[in-house]
Amino acid sequence: MMEEQIVYEDNHLLVINKKVGQLVQGDKTGDDSLLELIKNFIKKRDNKPGNVFLGLVHRIDRPTSGLVIYAKTSKALSRLTQMVKNREVEKTYWAVVAKEMIPQSQRLVHYLKKNEKNNKAIVFPKATEGAKEAILTYNVIKTLDNYLLLEIDLETGRHHQIRAQLSKTGVPIKGDLKYGAPRSNPDGGINLHARKLQFVHPVTKESVEIIAPVPQNDAIWRACED
Secondary structure, three states, X not given: OHHHHEEEEOOOEEEEEEOOOOEOOOOOOOOOEHHHHHHHHHHHHOOOXXXXXXXXXXXXXXXXXXXXXEEOOHHHHHHHHHXXXXXXXXXXXXXXXXXXXXXXXXXXXXXEEXXXXXXXXXXXXXXXOOOEEEXXXXXXXXXXXXXXXXXXXXXXXXXXXXXXXXXXXXXXXXXXXXXXXXXXXXXXXXXXXXXXXXXXXXXXXXXXXXXXXXXXXXXXXXXXXX
């Protein structure tokens, strides 16, 4: 049910807690996207004649879960898109990785280049032609029997950034076969969750903080939130 996935809504914004496997907007697969599903939901719920305006502000990968912002007005869309570009929207992620000997906290700086053929980011340790700087900071915030829970703050927003950088560091995200995880997850997703968003509302100028519960169908995620 779409209502259950809406974690924040006002006249200008709508924030969804995306499930693993859901598309944030249409792609070549032709599968239903959240953009269309939410438009249809609003049209029905609010009895709207004609087309519903809804704009996608930023993306998260299909196998990832968590927070995605959609704008309900063109003013909010243009302002928020600019805010994301200016890094004025703070994004915090949770990732589950294998229990390895890694520093408790670390700032990772790499250079990423997108390989269009296999839709994968190639990671370089130093500046390389055609590669963009990628920076994140992680903290180990929980230790489970076989896994670590990392909280990640992004300084840049690159294609597959968290997945590629953690893999390069020797701890691919649980379930992420593309970046070196040994096994897939039963639902085909990966244990990467867009946990928190903080920003100044583009219209009301109020401070907004939104936290998304983790997927409840995954026992390891549930253990992380306990």
